[in-house]
Structures are given as structure tokens and as C-alpha cells.
Amino acid sequence: MVKIGIPSALFYYVYYPKWETFFKALDTEVITSGKTTKKLLDNGVREALADACLPVKVFFGHAMALRDKVDYLFVPRIVCTNKKTVYCPKFLGMPDMVRHGLPQMPPLIDVRVDTRSQRNAIWNAYQQTGSFLGCKKTKILSAYTSARKVQSRFNRLVLSGYHPLDAMAALKGENVVAAKEYPQRLTFALLGYPYNIYDPYISVQIIDKLEKMGVNVLTHDNITPRTLSKQKTSIKKGLFWTFSEQVLKAAKYYFNSEKIDGAIHLTAFGCGPDSLLNNFIEREAKKYPHIPLMTITIDEHSGEAGITTRLEAFVDMVQRKRSGVSLAQ
Amino acid sequence: MPNKVTFPHMGESYRAFKMLLEDLGNEVILPPRPSRKTLDLGVQYAPEFACLPLKILLGTYMETAAKGANLIVTSGGVGPCRAGQYAQLHREILREQGFDMDMVVFEPPKLYPLDFIRNVRRLNAARLSYRAIYLCIKRSWRKLKALDNLEKLTHVIRPREKQRGATSQVYKKVLPWVDKAHTIKEIEEAERTALDEIKKIPRDFSRTIVKVGIVGEIYVLLEPASNLEIEETLGNLGVEVERSIFLTGWTVDNTIKETKELLNAKDAAAPYLPELVGGHGRDSVGHTILYSQRGFDGVIQLAPFTCIPEIVAKTVLTSVSKEYDIPVLTFFLDEQTGKAGIATRLEAFVDLMKRKKELKTSTA
Numbered sequence: 001m002v003k004i005g006i007p008s009a010l011f012y013y014v015y016y017p018k019w020e021t022f023f024k025a026l027d028t029e030v031i032t033s034g035k036t037t038k039k040l041l042d043n044g045v046r047e048a049l050a051d052a053c054l055p056v057k058v059f060f061g062h063a064m065a066l067r068d069k070v071d072y073l074f075v076p077r078i079v080c081t082n083k084k085t086v087y088c089p090k091f092l093g094m095p096d097m098v099r100h101g102l103p104q105m106p107p108l109i110d111v112r113v114d115t116r117s118q119r120n121a122i123w124n125a126y127q128q129t130g131s132f133l134g135c136k137k138t139k140i141l142s143a144y145t146s147a148r149k150v151q152s153r154f155n156r157l158v159l160s161g162y163h164p165l166d167a168m169a170a171l172k173g174e175n176v177v178a179a180k181e182y183p184q185r186l187t188f189a190l191l192g193y194p195y196n197i198y199d200p201y202i203s204v205q206i207i208d209k210l211e212k213m214g215v216n217v218l219t220h221d222n223i224t225p226r227t228l229s230k231q232k233t234s235i236k237k238g239l240f241w242t243f244s245e246q247v248l249k250a251a252k253y254y255f256n257s258e259k260i261d262g263a264i265h266l267t268a269f270g271c272g273p274d275s276l277l278n279n280f281i282e283r284e285a286k287k288y289p290h291i292p293l294m295t296i297t298i299d300e301h302s303g304e305a306g307i308t309t310r311l312e313a314f315v316d317m318v319q320r321k322r323s324g325v326s327l328a329q
Numbered sequence: 330m331p332n333k334v335t336f337p338h339m340g341e342s343y344r345a346f347k348m349l350l351e352d353l354g355n356e357v358i359l360p361p362r363p364s365r366k367t368l369d370l371g372v373q374y375a376p377e378f379a380c381l382p383l384k385i386l387l388g389t390y391m392e393t394a395a396k397g398a399n400l401i402v403t404s405g406g407v408g409p410c411r412a413g414q415y416a417q418l419h420r421e422i423l424r425e426q427g428f429d430m431d432m433v434v435f436e437p438p439k440l441y442p443l444d445f446i447r448n449v450r451r452l453n454a455a456r457l458s459y460r461a462i463y464l465c466i467k468r469s470w471r472k473l474k475a476l477d478n479l480e481k482l483t484h485v486i487r488p489r490e491k492q493r494g495a496t497s498q499v500y501k502k503v504l505p506w507v508d509k510a511h512t513i514k515e516i517e518e519a520e521r522t523a524l525d526e527i528k529k530i531p532r533d534f535s536r537t538i539v540k541v542g543i544v545g546e547i548y549v550l551l552e553p554a555s556n557l558e559i560e561e562t563l564g565n566l567g568v569e570v571e572r573s574i575f576l577t578g579w580t581v582d583n584t585i586k587e588t589k590e591l592l593n594a595k596d597a598a599a600p601y602l603p604e605l606v607g608g609h610g611r612d613s614v615g616h617t618i619l620y621s622q623r624g625f626d627g628v629i630q631l632a633p634f635t636c637i638p639e640i641v642a643k644t645v646l647t648s649v650s651k652e653y654d655i656p657v658l659t660f661f662l663d664e665q666t667g668k669a670g671i672a673t674r675l676e677a678f679v680d681l682m683k684r685k686k687e688l689k690t691s692t693a
Binding site: 048049053056085086087088093096097100112235236241270271272273274275276278279280283 | 376379407408409414417421603606608610638643647661
């Protein structure tokens with residue numbers, strides 16, 4: 001059986017269920033690189049360019065972990081999926097970076113997805129992948145249909161409060177519970193890209209930590225795509241990176257919604273789009289002086305203790321502020 | 330209120346822009362050459378991880394604002410490079426700092442033709458006819474070309490000059506000649522005499538000259554103050570430099586039609602980086618391959634710190650460098666970069682190339 005490797009990084013947190021179902025339906029074996037570990041990240045850091053951002057280093061580590069285990073590595077070139085915004089340049093150049101930046105990689109499947117240039121670009125990409133593996137069109141179509149079904153189930157789970165990794169486990173029939181919202185607790189918006197906030201290792205388990213401190217955590221995934229796309233940001237031209245625009249709109253929505261007591265922007269060291277996005281979020285936050293915002297930058301050396309201290313201090317501050325307000329009333 | 334216009338400083342190009350904007354009836358506040366002070370201002374108010382050009386431009390705008398400028402003319406962009414977002418961030422930061430400045434942002438005219446016309450009308454303070462505007466643009470275009478040609482020639486002459494510094498001296502002397510010229514005829518004449526003057530510099534033809542191509546991000550390539558005069562430093566080390574981007578070529582690529590040079594670079598890069606990753610990432614890869622095929626001794630890549638397109642390019646360049654047997658030296662520039670550090674690395678790089686070249690010629 002042909003073995004397809006899917007690195008558990010970047011788009012993994014968004015599209016993995018779809019990809020897994022698709023490849024399995026085509027009678028191939030799917031192998032992932034599992035959770036990010038210290039060793040894995042160290043490997044990535046060694047091979048990647050020092051100036052590259054943290055997520056790229058993580059991805060390199062995951063790709064290397066699969067090097068000798070698979071026949072093909074699935075690294076699609078996802079350019080645009082909504083006809084408007086594109087992904088960050090590093091996503092656009094990812095297959096080339098893996099092919100030319102890492103030694104002895106297995107052959108890549110790097111289909112290009114760009115919904116601006118052709119109709120049905122997404123289906124075409126799946127079809128190309130399928131025919132590359134030597135499957136018939138009918139088989140690819142049925143695989144694609146079931147993949148879409150699984151993906152929409154996954155999306156529903158995520159929207160209802162499951163974090164992507166939990167939702168993936170739930171799809172597999174494991175018994176996991178969604179993060180509950182407790183009405184009396186503090187609620188924070190955690191702003192950031194899926195591959196940063198949901199990766200327990202590089203985010204130093206920020207979601208778990210906050211939940212243990214008694215905070216409800218909301219992310220951009222808890223807003224329906226429709227509501228999200230309706231948000232109007234204050235910048236005229238909009239951001240032209242898909243994930244960044246999503247996060248900025250989520251920030252706008254949460255600040256405006258009275259749902260949150262505080263917001264945290266989690267950004268990775270060396271992230272290009274974030275250098276601007278962070279500034280725009282700060283500007284948005286200034287309009288709502290009663291909601292504090294904290295920016296946490298993570299890198300390959302992020303210490304567990306340092307982040308915990310900052311989180312505790314931030315939670316305490318918001319907590320005190322809230323009890324102060326309720327006393328005054 | 331009359332327009333007091335300013336624009337980003339990019340090498341010597343300001344001479345052509347000044348003429349164009351003045352012809353259209355605006356008062357021009359010349360941007361000063363970026364200095365330590367410019368950069369400090371930019372660093373103070375710009376986001377920490379924003380790239381060097383954003384910081385330098387912000388500093389430039391603040392300096393010109395203090396001189397009374399109230400309108401900024403700049404270029405836009407449609408991604409995925411960050412430069413396309415500069416204008417809106419600059420506008421916000423300037424407003425926050427109490428500078429009431431308006432911005433005219435030129436987006437690619439093919440995508441936004443109406444926007445382009447609106448911008449042109451906004452700058453047309455003298456109410457010239459479209460035909461007259463066209464002639465003004467044509468003249469300043471000619472000037473821009475003359476400036477580019479002069480600069481190209483200095484790159485060839487400098488490594489061979491007998492007395493160090495002679496080329497830079499003559500170059501400084503002849504620039505005002507072109508600056509003063511106004512009609513196309515005058516510009517052509519000034520260009521000719523200036524080129525002749527530079528060619529008169531006494532040269533030493535016995536030296537071993539290595540040829541180096543320079544690729545990378547446009548702003549740090551075109552503004553010598555941002556790359557710490559790397560071309561001059563290289564020239565003094567006996568290196569003939571060829572730069573992959575000139576303002577004239579870039580403008581043609583982005584407004585009218587892609588030039589042959591760019592198409593060649595695109596084709597050359599295709600096996601390594603087939604995707605437009607924003608900025609000049611793909612061009613950097615393509616030009617490196619072309620330089621290698623033309624027998625250059627090395628390539629230097631210049632990029633601002635955290636520039637994603639160039640990081641992608643650099644990652645790919647490692648295997649290009651190996652397969653085409655051409656050394657590539659990359660500088661990521663930021664506000665901390667020092668001239669001495671760059672000079673040391675350049676000296677070592679040039680020594681290596683010279684040795685390699687001498688070995689090759691002695692065995693051949």
C-alpha cells in the first residue's frame with residue numbers, strides 16, 4: 001500500500017480530516033508526524049534558515065520526521081481558497097522550501113490550489129492528486145465527497161467548541177468533551193493562527209493553562225464563517241493574507257460583542273504578517289479601553305514558567321478589574 | 330491649500346520625481362537621504378518586527394512632515410508582500426503622531442485604472458491637459474533612465490579606477506548636470522556628457538576583476554543608505570557589480586508589460602520556485618541562475634530582516650547555489666546592521682571568489 005505522509009503542522013489543524021478521509025478512500029495509508037516534540041522542533045531549527053519564522057521551523061521538523069517512513073509527502077501549495085485573499089508567502093513557497101531546503105526528502109505531492117485562476121480549483125486539485133496516485137475519476141469523486149462530509153462534520157465540531165485536535169479525536173469515536181462555557185467565569189479571546197494556538201507544544205499549552213485558571217477561551221473558530229466575513233475592519237484596504245484577515249475580523253467581532261473580558265494575541269517570532277496585524281489589533285483594542293489586550297510572542301526557546309507567570313498576572317488583573325467594577329455597582 | 334508633496338527616497342530617483350511633480354504644479358519637499366536620525370524615528374514609531382523599508386519610509390515621512398509636507402506620493406501593492414500594506418499603516422501612525430498628511434497611493438494601474446486616473450488628477454495642481462501630463466511623464470521617465478544608465482556605468486568603472494574614490498567623485502559632479510536638464514533634448518545631452526566624463530576616469534586594466542550580481546528586495550537594493558553603500562564598498566574591493574533591479578525596469582514590469590528580463594528570470598526560476606511568493610523572491614532565484622549562466626563569480630542577496638519572500642528564496646537558493654556552482658552571500662539588513670561587519674564579510678567573500686577565479690585561469 002502506498003504510504004502518504006502528512007506533516008502535523010500548519011494546515012493540519014484546518015484540513016487534516018478532509019485529507020485523511022480522501023487518501024484513505026483511495027486505498028492509501030496515511031501517516032502523520034504526531035505531536036510536536038522538543039526533538040522534532042530541534043531538528044527543524046537545525047535545518048531551517050535562522051531567519052525563518054517559528055511555524056516554518058516546526059513544519060520542517062515534522063516533514064523530516066516523516067522522511068524515511070513514507071513514499072510521498074503531501075505538501076499542497078495552497079494559494080487562495082476564497083477568491084480574494086492569499087495565504088502567507090511561506091505557504092506559497094512551502095513545497096519548494098521543503099524540496100530544496102531539506103536533504104533526501106521523498107517525492108512531494110504539491111498540487112496547486114488557487115480559486116482565483118480557475119473554477120472548481122479545489123476539486124481539480126483533489127482530482128490531480130487522485131490521478132497522480134493512479135485512481136479512476138469515479139473513485140476520486142466518491143473519495144472527495146466523503147472527505148467533504150467528514151470535513152463539514154469536523155467544522156461543526158470545531159464551531160461548537162471542540163479544539164481541532166479534540167475534534168479529530170471525536171471524529172475517530174474517542175470520548176472527548178468540548179470546552180464548556182461557564183457563565184460565571186472570565187472569558188478571553190485567544191487571537192492567533194490555528195497552527196500556533198492549537199499546537200500544544202509551541203503554544204506552551206496556553207489554552208489548557210487558561211482553562212485551568214478558570215477562563216473560558218474563545219478563538220476565531222467559535223464564530224460562524226458568515227458572521228466573521230460580515231465584520232468590517234477599520235482599515236480601508238483590508239489585509240491580503242487569509243489567516244491574518246480572519247484573526248483581525250475575529251478581534252473586531254469579540255471587542256464589539258461584549259462577550260469577552262480580555263484578549264490575548266499569540267504571535268510567533270519572526271512572523272511577517274503579524275508585525276502588521278498586531279499593530280492593527282492594538283489599534284482596534286484602543287477603541288475599547290475596558291478590554292485589556294496582551295501580546296505573547298512565542299519562539300523555539302519559549303519557557304513554560306515565563307508564559308505561565310504572564311498569564312497568571314494577566315488573569316489576576318482582569319479578575320480584579322471585574323470585581324472592582326461589580327463592587328462599584 | 331497648495332500641495333506640498335513628498336515621496337520615498339530611493340537612490341538618485343528623487344531627481345526625476347521632483348521634476349515631474351513640479352511640472353504638474355506642486356511644491357516639492359525633497360526627502361532627505363535616510364540617515365541614522367531617519368531610522369531612529371522610524372524604529373521608534375513603527376512595529377518592532379516590521380521590515381527595514383517600512384521603518385525608513387516612516388522616518389522619512391516624519392522628517393519631511395516637519396518641513397511642511399502635507400501630501401505623500403507612494404506605491405501600493407496587492408500582496409502577498411507586506412509592502413502593499415505600508416501606506417495604510419503609515420497613515421495611521423502619522424495621524425497618531427499628530428501629522429496631518431494625505432496620501433496618494435499608486436496601485437497597479439491595470440487592476441485599478443480609475444484609481445490611477447483619480448490619483449493623477451489629484452497631483453495635477455497646474456490643471457494640465459492629459460496630453461501635457463503625458464509629455465511630463467515622458468520627460469521624467471527619460472531622466473530616470475539617464476540616472477539609471479549613469480549608475481550602471483559607475484558600477485563598471487569603479488573597480489578599475491586607478492585612484493580610489495575617483496568614480497564616486499565624478500559621479501557626484503555629473504549628477505547635477507542631469508538634474509538641471511529639463512527638455513528631452515537637454516536630458517539626452519546631459520546624459521551623454523556625463524557618461525563621457527565618467528568614462529574619462531583613468532583605469533587600470535591589469536586587475537583581476539570579479540563580477541557579482543546583486544539580487545533581493547527592491548528598496549534595500551535601490552537605496553544605498555539602507556544597504557550601507559554595498560555597491561560602493563564592493564567596487565572599492567575590485568568587484569564589478571550588476572544589480573538585478575532598476576527603478577525603470579521595475580516600473581515597466583508593474584505597469585505596462587513584463588520586460589524580457591523579468592520573463593527570463595521567471596523561466597529560469599521555474600524549476601525551483603514556480604510560484605510568485607511576493608516581493609522579489611522568485612526574481613532573486615531566477616536572476617541568480619541567470620548570473621551563473623552568464624559566468625558571474627558570485628551573487629549577493631540583500632533583504633530586510635523578517636522579509637518572508639526573501640526567506641523563501643534564500644531557502645531555495647542553497648540548492649541553486651550548489652547545483653549551479655555559484656557562491657551566494659545573503660545579508661538580512663535591519664537597524665542594527667553595521668557597516669564594518671558587512672565590510673568584513675564582503676572582504677572574505679571577495680577573497681574567496683578571487684582565489685577561485687585565479688585557480689580557474691591558471692589551470693585553464
